[in-house]
Amino acid sequence: xxxxxxxxxxxxxxxxxxxxxxxxxxxxxxxxxxxxxxxxxxxxxxxxxxxxxxxxxxxxxxxxxxxxxxxxxxxxxxxxxxxxxxxxxxxxxxxxxxxxxxxxxxxxxxxxxxxxxxxxxxxxxxxxxxxxxxxxxxxxxxxxxxxxxxxxxxxxxxxxxxxxxxxxxxxxxxxxxxxxxxxxxxxxxxxxxxxxxxxxxxxxxxxxxxxxxxxxxxxxxxxxxxxxxxxxxxxxxxxxxxxxxxxxxxxxxxxxxxxxxxxxxxxxxxxxx
Amino acid sequence: xxxxxxxxxxxxxxxxxxxxxxxxxxxxxxxxxxxxxxxxxxxxxxxxxxxxxxxxxxxxxxxxxxxxxxxxxxxxxxxxxxxxxxxxxxxxxxxxxxxxxxxxxxxxxxxxxxxxxxxxxxxxxxxxxxxxxxxxxxxxxxxxxxxxxxxxxxxxxxxxxxxxxxxxxxxxxxxxxxxxxxxxxxxxxxxxxxxxxxxxxxxxxxxxxxxxxxxxxxxxxxxxxxxxxxxxxxxxxxxxxxxxxxxxxxxxxxxxxxxxxxxxxxxxxxxxx
Amino acid sequence: xxxxxxxxxxxxxxxxxxxxxxxxxxxxxxxxxxxxxxxxxxxxxxxxxxxxxxxxxxxxxxxxxxxxxxxxxxxxxxxxxxxxxxxxxxxxxxxxxxxxxxxxxxxxxxxxxxxxxxxxxxxxxxxxxxxxxxxxxxxxxxxxxxxxxxxxxxxxxxxxxxxxxxxxxxxxxxxxxxxxxxxxxxxxxxxxxxxxxxxxxxxxxxxxxxxxxxxxxxxxxxxxxxxxxxxxxxxxxxxxxxxxxxxxxxxxxxxxxxxxxxxxxxxxxxxxx
Numbered sequence: 161x162x163x164x165x166x167x168x169x170x171x172x173x174x175x176x177x178x179x180x181x182x183x184x185x186x187x188x189x190x191x192x193x194x195x196x197x198x199x200x201x202x203x204x205x206x207x208x209x210x211x212x213x214x215x216x217x218x219x220x221x222x223x224x225x226x227x228x229x230x231x232x233x234x235x236x237x238x239x240x241x242x243x244x245x246x247x248x249x250x251x252x253x254x255x256x257x258x259x260x261x262x263x264x265x266x267x268x269x270x271x272x273x274x275x276x277x278x279x280x281x282x283x284x285x286x287x288x289x290x291x292x293x294x295x296x297x298x299x300x301x302x303x304x305x306x307x308x309x310x311x312x313x314x315x316x317x318x319x320x321x322x323x324x325x326x327x328x329x330x331x332x333x334x335x336x337x338x339x340x341x342x343x344x345x346x347x348x349x350x351x352x353x354x355x356x357x358x359x360x361x362x363x364x365x366x367x368x369x370x371x372x373x374x375x376x377x378x379x380x381x382x383x384x385x386x387x388x389x390x391x392x393x394x395x396x397x398x399x400x401x402x403x404x405x406x407x408x409x410x411x412x413x414x415x416x417x418x419x420x421x422x423x424x425x426x427x428x429x430x431x432x433x
Numbered sequence: 434x435x436x437x438x439x440x441x442x443x444x445x446x447x448x449x450x451x452x453x454x455x456x457x458x459x460x461x462x463x464x465x466x467x468x469x470x471x472x473x474x475x476x477x478x479x480x481x482x483x484x485x486x487x488x489x490x491x492x493x494x495x496x497x498x499x500x501x502x503x504x505x506x507x508x509x510x511x512x513x514x515x516x517x518x519x520x521x522x523x524x525x526x527x528x529x530x531x532x533x534x535x536x537x538x539x540x541x542x543x544x545x546x547x548x549x550x551x552x553x554x555x556x557x558x559x560x561x562x563x564x565x566x567x568x569x570x571x572x573x574x575x576x577x578x579x580x581x582x583x584x585x586x587x588x589x590x591x592x593x594x595x596x597x598x599x600x601x602x603x604x605x606x607x608x609x610x611x612x613x614x615x616x617x618x619x620x621x622x623x624x625x626x627x628x629x630x631x632x633x634x635x636x637x638x639x640x641x642x643x644x645x646x647x648x649x650x651x652x653x654x655x656x657x658x659x660x661x662x663x664x665x666x667x668x669x670x671x672x673x674x675x676x677x678x679x680x681x682x683x684x685x686x687x688x689x690x691x692x693x694x695x696x697x698x699x700x701x702x703x704x705x706x
Numbered sequence: 707x708x709x710x711x712x713x714x715x716x717x718x719x720x721x722x723x724x725x726x727x728x729x730x731x732x733x734x735x736x737x738x739x740x741x742x743x744x745x746x747x748x749x750x751x752x753x754x755x756x757x758x759x760x761x762x763x764x765x766x767x768x769x770x771x772x773x774x775x776x777x778x779x780x781x782x783x784x785x786x787x788x789x790x791x792x793x794x795x796x797x798x799x800x801x802x803x804x805x806x807x808x809x810x811x812x813x814x815x816x817x818x819x820x821x822x823x824x825x826x827x828x829x830x831x832x833x834x835x836x837x838x839x840x841x842x843x844x845x846x847x848x849x850x851x852x853x854x855x856x857x858x859x860x861x862x863x864x865x866x867x868x869x870x871x872x873x874x875x876x877x878x879x880x881x882x883x884x885x886x887x888x889x890x891x892x893x894x895x896x897x898x899x900x901x902x903x904x905x906x907x908x909x910x911x912x913x914x915x916x917x918x919x920x921x922x923x924x925x926x927x928x929x930x931x932x933x934x935x936x937x938x939x940x941x942x943x944x945x946x947x948x949x950x951x952x953x954x955x956x957x958x959x960x961x962x963x964x965x966x967x968x969x970x971x972x973x974x975x976x977x978x979x
Contacts, residue, residue, distance in 0.1 A: 181474070182455040182458060182474075182728040183458050183459055183462055183474050184459060184462075185728060185729050186459060186729055186730060186732060186733070186902065186903070187459070187952075189729055189730075189902035189903075190901065190902050190951055190952055190955065193900050193901065193902060193951060194900070194950060194951050194952070198843060199902065200799065200802070201727070201728075201729050201769070201770055202770065202799070202802075202803070203770060203772065204771060204772040204773060204805060206773065206805050207803040207804070207805035207806065210802075210803040210804060210805070211802060211803050214802060223474070224474055224475065224476060225477060226476065226477040226501070227477060227479065228772070253473065253475070256473070256475075256483075256484060256487060257475070257480040257483040257484050258480070258483060259477060259479050259480035259483070260480065297471060354466050354467070354690070355463065355466065356459065356462035356463050356466060356472065357459070357462075394948075398948050402667075402671050402684075402687060402688075402691060403687055404467060404686060404687030404688065404689070404690025404691050405463055405466060405467050405686065405687070405690045406460075406463055406467070406682070406683040406684075406685075406686035406687050406690070407683050407684075407687050409463065409952070410683065410952040410953050410956065411948075411952070411953075412952075413950060413951065413952035414948060414949055414950030414951070414952050414953050415948070415950065416950070417900070417950025417951045417952070418948060418950050454747070455728040455731060455747075456731050456732055456735055456747050457732060457735075459732060460732070496747070497747055497748065497749060498750060499749065499750040499774070500750060500752065526746065526748070529746070529748075529756075529757060529760060530748070530753040530756040530757050531753070531756060532750060532752050532753035532756070533753065570744060627739050627740070627963070628736065628739065629732065629735035629736050629739060629745065630732070630735075675940075675944050675957075675960060675961070675964060676960055677740060677959060677960030677961065677962070677963025677964050678736055678739055678740050678959065678960070678963045679733075679736055679740070679955070679956040679957070679958075679959035679960050679963070680956050680957075680960050682736065683956065
């Protein structure tokens with residue numbers, strides 16, 4: 161199912177404009193290259209509209225937002241929307257500060273996102289006005305589990321409907337919904353949480369996938385989520401004695417780089433609810 | 434001695450707020466995760482007080498300071514202090530410019546740090562008003578050696594007393610003192626100096642260690658210094674033909690990731706003076 | 707021919723001031739260390755003149771420029787020039803936005819650069835006022851090939867003459883000219899384009915090479931270009947099954963770290979036109 165979706169990324173090499181945090185930005189750029197797309201990072205208000213115009217997708221990540229870049233996010237987002245570009249929001253740490261919560265809300269009010277991708281606490285914050293975010297990580301009490309799966313699926317569908325976009329909640333179980341259907345994805349490994357920025361990388365890659373598959377944002381988003389999780393699984397198999405989270409980080413990006421549409425189709429573990 | 438100290442980090446998973454430079458920030462985040470803690474980076478003045486409030490330690494690093502972030506450092510530091518949080522200062526490049534020297538001094542005047550960690554030239558700059566810093570590296574003429582050890586120990590004790598905090602001077606020989614006792618640490622390898630940011634990583638890790646061991650900042654700081662040096666030794670043993678400083682960087686973080694309290698206890702090389 | 711050039715870098719350990727983008731800054735720092743020099747990153751307008759004064763070269767890279775750092779670039783550049791320091795410009799993305807194009811031009815008008823290094827689209831933008839940049843990558847239609855080599859050499863010589871500096875155009879074939887002679891370099895691998903920042907790394911390394919060889923900027927620049935390309939070749943030979951662009955990135959920096967003047971002399975593939 162995802163083979164063609166992934167092949168389209170490598171075939172069309174979409175240019176992705178990223179306004180993202182300085183913590184994980186290098187990995188975001190390398191994973192976008194690894195999946196076959198091309199990244200450009202630009203955050204000055206006097207150029208973001210022009211830069212986003214030459215791209216086919218925009219990835220907004222508030223991981224190290226500041227007053228200057230928030231303005232740039234709004235300008236770039238409105239411009240990208242006016243051009244019909246695909247736009248991803250990664251509301252890093254929404255719930256951890258009023259600035260993050262309010263900025264996420266302001267962005268959502270002003271920009272029609274194609275995909276909002278975050279951990280469950282961040283998405284709860286956006287939907288309910290509050291969450292129990294532990295810094296930039298999800299709170300365990302919020303986690304999507306087999307026990308609360310039906311309820312969680314219903315929740316994510318509702319958030320997607322309300323925001324008229326695809327919502328991707330990632331964690332031990334990932335949920336990706338457009339409000340009607342919901343992919344329940346069981347790829348990935350817990351050890352990915354020991355690396356900074358696998359979520360940021362996924363958001364960047366999602367922007368590439370949806371840009372290359374403009375007619376099916378839901379499938380493209382689910383494919384990106386499966387690809388990231390599968391990369392975590394394949395990378396883990398390569399881990400040798402003495403390897404730790406830094407090597408794991410490299411091996412995950414390597415796994416995306418070596419992944420084919422066929423590998424993705426074989427390794428993707430999902431059901432649709 | 435350090436087993437329990439390290440185990441406490443993995444058990445309590447402290448959240449560490451970092452206002453740090455954009456050069457080494459990714460490695461700082463990954464090493465904080467590797468040792469069992471959780472990092473959050475936030476530097477906007479409108480959110481740093483709130484972010485630091487949900488954390489248990491603050492790590493201030495002036496490696497790429499600017500007018501905007503200096504204000505944020507002061508705000509976050511004062512807030513963290515008012516909450517009784519642990520606070521680390523890494524005065525990167527103090528002595529290399531008036532801005533760095535003066536900012537380090539201003540931070541120290543306004544905030545009661547728990548630990549100040551730097552190379553010998555940076556610490557001399559703070560203590561004596563001047564040092565012979567070579568950019569962000571220590572000047573060779575300042576180095577702590579076996580020959581000047583007694584004098585150096587006395588100096589570090591004095592700086593610690595004057596600043597009412599733990600002072601950690603790292604180099605070929607590391608000195609960590611609270612003004613009364615001084616750990617003389619002989620872990621580490623010279624090749625670590627060929628990697629950007631091992632000092633920054635150590636400061637981030639120190640914040641995690643002291644947050645998890647609130648009653649013994651001296652021991653916790655010394656444990657972090659030993660852990661970083663030991664990681665450098667263990668990582669070096671893994672180096673294969675053709676490996677260089679980039680692989681070494683990854684292997685050091687990997688070594689922290691795989692380190693246990695027992696490994697640390699066995700490998701720590703220190704005496705107390 | 708390049709042995710002495712490279713040996714001079716390791717012998718003199720020049721301190722290089724970098725005002726560069728936050729995407730690839732860590733790799734730039736590590737590659738500068740790998741080649742034997744020392745990096746310092748500083749971009750606040752109140753310290754850049756002082757910082758650049760203690761360095762022997764300045765590397766200006768506009769990859770994530772903003773209003774604040776553009777001012778710093780101009781201040782640092784003018785100061786470095788007044789001190790007779792070597793200065794490199796990497797006009798990342800010139801042609802992709804008016805801000806980038808105009809900033810590159812403003813920097814060139816106000817600062818006498820020693821070397822301008824970019825991809826062919828960026829250099830065409832600088833020379834002709836426009837290029838067909840695809841984001842931060844060169845447009846294929848601009849590429850230097852065996853077919854248009856004579857014309858391309860003539861073009862690069864002309865740009866070098868006009869700007870009174872060395873111009874280095876890197877791509878499948880690299881051209882490095884001072885306006886009279888032109889090195890045509892055939893080191894490197896296409897896969898290097900799948901890593902973010904090999905160009906940024908080269909600019910940082912070029913600054914180190916020309917600082918250590920003040921009397922022959924042309925040869926030093928050509929040596930840096932050959933070293934980077936050769937590192938790409940040597941690193942590729944180390945690639946194992948499952949390795950991808952992230953591991954390749956590490957191995958390239960490792961290859962610079964392990965490179966000797968002799969290795970460089972043996973592996974450099976160039977002719978002079």
